[in-house]
Amino acid sequence: MKAVRKSEALSGVDAHAGIESDLQLYYQMKLVRAFEERVSRLHRQNKILGGVYSGAGQEAIMTGVCAPLEPGDVLLPLHRDLGVFLLRGVDAGRLMAQLMGKQSGFSRGKDSFLHAGDVGRGVFGSTSMLGSSLPVAVGAALKFQLKKERHVAVAFFGEGSSSRGDVHEAMNFAGVRKLPVLFVCENNRYAYSTPIEKQMAIENVADRAQAYGFRGHVCPGNDLLAVLQLSRSVISRIRAGDGPALIECKTYRYHGHSEHDPALYRSKEELVAWESRDPIETYELFLQKKGHDLPAVREQTEQQVQAVVQQAVDFAEQSPYPPPQEALSDLYATPIVRAPKG
Numbered sequence: 001m002k003a004v005r006k007s008e009a010l011s012g013v014d015a016h017a018g019i020e021s022d023l024q025l026y027y028q029m030k031l032v033r034a035f036e037e038r039v040s041r042l043h044r045q046n047k048i049l050g051g052v053y054s055g056a057g058q059e060a061i062m063t064g065v066c067a068p069l070e071p072g073d074v075l076l077p078l079h080r081d082l083g084v085f086l087l088r089g090v091d092a093g094r095l096m097a098q099l100m101g102k103q104s105g106f107s108r109g110k111d112s113f114l115h116a117g118d119v120g121r122g123v124f125g126s127t128s129m130l131g132s133s134l135p136v137a138v139g140a141a142l143k144f145q146l147k148k149e150r151h152v153a154v155a156f157f158g159e160g161s162s163s164r165g166d167v168h169e170a171m172n173f174a175g176v177r178k179l180p181v182l183f184v185c186e187n188n189r190y191a192y193s194t195p196i197e198k199q200m201a202i203e204n205v206a207d208r209a210q211a212y213g214f215r216g217h218v219c220p221g222n223d224l225l226a227v228l229q230l231s232r233s234v235i236s237r238i239r240a241g242d243g244p245a246l247i248e249c250k251t252y253r254y255h256g257h258s259e260h261d262p263a264l265y266r267s268k269e270e271l272v273a274w275e276s277r278d279p280i281e282t283y284e285l286f287l288q289k290k291g292h293d294l295p296a297v298r299e300q301t302e303q304q305v306q307a308v309v310q311q312a313v314d315f316a317e318q319s320p321y322p323p324p325q326e327a328l329s330d331l332y333a334t335p336i337v338r339a340p341k342g
């Protein structure tokens with residue numbers, strides 16, 4: 001394997017520091033939002049490889065779920081969970097390079113963001129088949145159980161993905177074997193253009209958990225403190241051997257399904273109503289109530305996150321595209337050839 005040049009960019013968040021202070025959490029949500037907004041702009045400039053599925057509006061979920069995690073835990077994000085990479089301390093420059101299809105990205109410029117992972121940071125890549133990463137999370141949890149490792153696997157998915165067979169099979173097996181896995185449903189009310197009423201006959205995805213023999217919790221997904229409080233207690237129970245759990249976070253995506261989708265299937269009023277419950281602004285009210293000097297904190301944090309994002313963009317823009325002669329390398333794992341017995 002060739003060494004990948006280290007990004008000059010600050011790694012967004014040191015996920016392994018275990019810091020969970022008020023301002024650290026604020027920084028994390030702001031970083032994810034700033035990074036996403038920049039990616040959307042870069043997409044309009046035709047600098048991003050493949051589609052862009054913005055998670056703007058959903059930052060409190062990833063931030064609240066990732067905060068109590070420990071080194072060695074694994075996460076399986078889906079297409080809208082770019083923030084998970086940053087929150088687990090993945091190098092912001094390499095992440096941007098991945099999005100731009102550059103050689104210094106995780107896939108060495110051979111793939112878009114969609115299937116990217118950084119296994120060193122415990123972030124597994126997904127496949128294009130919605131929901132197919134949940135059985136993988138369950139497999140990781142089975143390994144933790146068999147090896148008696150006190151780790152947790154976390155699988156993110158949308159309410160649309162929850163209608164897929166793989167998801168039910170994964171949850172059923174996890175329930176039967178009491179595996180250390182947390183299922184996090186980011187219910188943003190639409191699966192592409194399909195509204196939730198046309199997707200499910202019940203109100204909550206979380207209600208399904210009972211049928212698999214574990215607990216399901218519904219949570220206001222735009223309220224970081226609510227997500228954090230729930231995820232802390234649920235993750236510590238899972239780590240202690242209590243078996244799986246499902247958290248359903250009610251939220252909303254600000255952008256269309258992807259950047260080419262103007263989302264004409266939803267009303268302006270609905271969008272405005274959800275924007276008034278913005279996760280970052282909601283959290284700012286909490287900071288203010290706690291006595292933080294909000295204008296100063298906001299300005300300082302904004303400067304910090306913009307610096308990280310700019311360095312990531314600079315690194316990615318300066319990185320080369322992969323040379324054509326490498327097009328066929330890294331496509332298959334090297335076969336393990338065993339010597340015949342006897």
Ligand SMILES: Cc1ncc(C[n+]2csc(CCOP(=O)(O)OP(=O)(O)O)c2C)c(N)n1
Pocket residue numbers: 079080128129130157158159160161162164186188190191192257
């Ligand atoms: C099995 C499968 N069906 C359809 C698609 C196309 N597709 C990609 S994302 C998406 C919407 C997913 O909605 P949801 O799971 O609620 O997540 P969200 O995009 O809302 O975050 C669809 C239909 C796919 N990738 N895989």
